[in-house]
Amino acid sequence: xxxxxxxxxxxxxxxxxxxxxxxxMDGAPEHGGRNMGFRPMEMLLIGARGCSSFDVVQILxxxxxxxxKWIMQNTPFDRLYFYGDKRPIHVSYSxxxxxxxxxxxxxxxxxxxxxxxxx
Numbered sequence: 001x002x003x004x005x006x007x008x009x010x011x012x013x014x015x016x017x018x019x020x021x022x023x024x025m026d027g028a029p030e031h032g033g034r035n036m037g038f039r040p041m042e043m044l045l046i047g048a049r050g051c052s053s054f055d056v057v058q059i060l061x062x063x064x065x066x067x068x069k070w071i072m073q074n075t076p077f078d079r080l081y082f083y084g085d086k087r088p089i090h091v092s093y094s095x096x097x098x099x100x101x102x103x104x105x106x107x108x109x110x111x112x113x114x115x116x117x118x119x
Contacts, residue, residue, distance in 0.1 A: 012036055015043070048080075048091060083112065 002018030011027035012034065025040050027033025038046070049072045060067050080091055083104045104112040 010034060013040075052091070081114070 004016045005025075006014045006016070008014055011032045013025045015023045015025060023043065024037030025043060026035060026037040027039065029035055053070060053072050057067060057070055080100070081102045081104055101117040102114045103117060105115050107113050
């Protein structure tokens, strides 16, 4: 999968996918942007929700379940696990979400060990 991000001007960026689609991202005015596109964090949230929603809807459709409506919004996460550039992000949920981001770092023995990012 390919994706390219090009800086246009100020805080405006143009994202281009390998499938030929584009999206504009921009920052909020208080951060030097002009409010002309999605914020990068909004894109991350939309992408994560899109990936998990795609899987759920596909499973339901394969099982021949009727689906009338699907909305995924404001879902608090417990932790986001980052395993590296070529691996997916793992999202865990909990009744009492911590909202942590965790990098999985390989130790000398080759095992992935969690390291919580500081805010």
